[in-house]
Amino acid sequence: MSENPEVRGCILPLDLHYSVVDHTWIRVHDDKTVTVGMTDVAQNLAGELLHAKPKKVGTVRKKGKPLATVESSKWVGPVKSPLSGEVIAVNDELAGDATLVNRSPYKAGWIVKMQPTDLDAELAGMFTGQEAVDKYRERIEAEDIKACEHVEGFEI
């Protein structure tokens, strides 16, 4: 099995947890905080980003509410929170260069870090590993989501 499986060219690392419905991922840290970002599929659908504006540190969000607003030339949309909790850090680099999300959706292009309020229960509603890849494949095929294109300098 590949370390980073692909579906239609979209990379889906196995070690993350995904909200397939909202196109977001989280990385759970040892101290039970999480990093949140947009998936490769999401950055590809949005197109080259002009702005990525996360909510301020201290913002408390319920699952499904916006954690950030992202804009490309003709599109705008929310990054919906995959978990309930408080924003404890935001990626300040995005203010200067939103295309970090396009170039490095799983590393330098992270959106916020959160302190979840109910991590164990809400994590159970997300997918990880091969199950996540399979669920994402189902969605991509059902909705005929376009194949991922990667900008120059794309990294995993």
Place this chain on the structure above:
Amino acid sequence: MTAKPGTLDLSGRQYRHIRHDEKERLFDEVKKDLRFEEYLYGCYECGICVAACPSARFYDFSPRKIAQTMAREDADLFYVMLNDSIWDCSQCFSCDVCPRKNSPGGLITLMREVAVKNGLASAQEALEGYGRVVYKIMATGTQVSPDMLQANAFPDWGPHVKDISENLEVWRRALPPDTMHTTETSWHVDDKTITELYLIWHMTGVMDMIKEVDEGLFMILQDVMEDRLEDEGYDVSFD
């Protein structure tokens, strides 16, 4: 047999699965609008509106058919128009040349409002590409922002678009009025104007319409507007 691609199928068979009383309900919603009686007096079928209509030259679209459908009170045909025709109109109102003083463009305005308020899938699809434009108008009061001019979005504008987008701030500073030295909005909008704008969206129910057609856009706008209105001392919720 199905209609040719790009051809308006007036038979209504594509909407047979929709209950007739639902079509009647939507038609009634259009007719109840105060503007309706000023937009429709009757139709000679003279075709002057079609001759004046730019959309009719490019699409299988006819302002005459819109006026006729409404005058005949044909709910089935109305439903076809509501889904498959009204978004082909450019709302230029050239059709207001009508010798009977009908306004097919005005009727379409009413139909679009009903389509949006009722969250019709065809309305969602038609408006999908305009998300950022709607966001800009509602959040800033200015429609087209200079930073929309990106090479990947406008490949048909030629290679110089890349140069403009990469040096946008410099280009904008070349404009004489300093209120236009902006890239995220068309011009500088002052705080009082923005606050009044948000109150207007709230009081006129525009946000309720947005909620029906684009939940993601609604959530973003709700955040932006509630934060500002709270800072300005207004206790307003869009939920």
